[in-house]
Amino acid sequence: MNQVARRLGKTFALVLPVVLVLSGTLAVTRVPWAVSSSEAQVLTASAKKDAATPQEALRQKLLAELQQKDPGVALTDLQVAMAKQPSLARYCASIARSLGRAAVAKYDGATQRAQAWSRPVCDTAFATGVSSVG
Structure with a gap:
């Protein structure tokens, strides 16, 4: 037991x-x-x-800035963003093209006026965006 x-x-x-x-x-x-x-x-x-991706958040911020101010400010901020966040560099051309198309829309289709803001940010992507609209 x-x-x-x-x-x-x-x-x-x-x-x-x-x-x-x-x-x-x-x-x-x-x-x-x-x-x-x-x-x-x-x-x-x-x-x-x-949650937007970092590149989309940047794109939206820059497009809003382009509308409120001018394309030159948005392009400068794009260049600064690329220097601060090199991981976004592969999206630079796409964002710059979007800014080019938005600049043409802002100036009611006046591609020459939009093209005047062009600078060598992301090669010629901004200019490509401007010319793709017209």
Whole structure:
């Protein structure tokens, strides 16, 4: 009988912590404030949709600046941004072309007036953007 009690005690000593850990884990996952994995995936996906890429954020900032001020200011800021963030250099030509097209739109299709702001930022991408509209 003494051996049976000892064996039973050892079994409880090994099984009880496992049961307590598992029941505690299950209890935590069932509290109302716990987010299920499907809800977390939805939240993550919507956060990714709303967050603009760095190059798109820069493009939008510069396009707004072009509208508020002039293309020269936007091109200068593009050049500064490229110096500060070299990782965006591969998007420079695309952004400069967008600025060129926006400059033509700002001056109601006057490509010569828009072209007057051209400078060698990202080679000739701004000029290419201006000429692609007309």
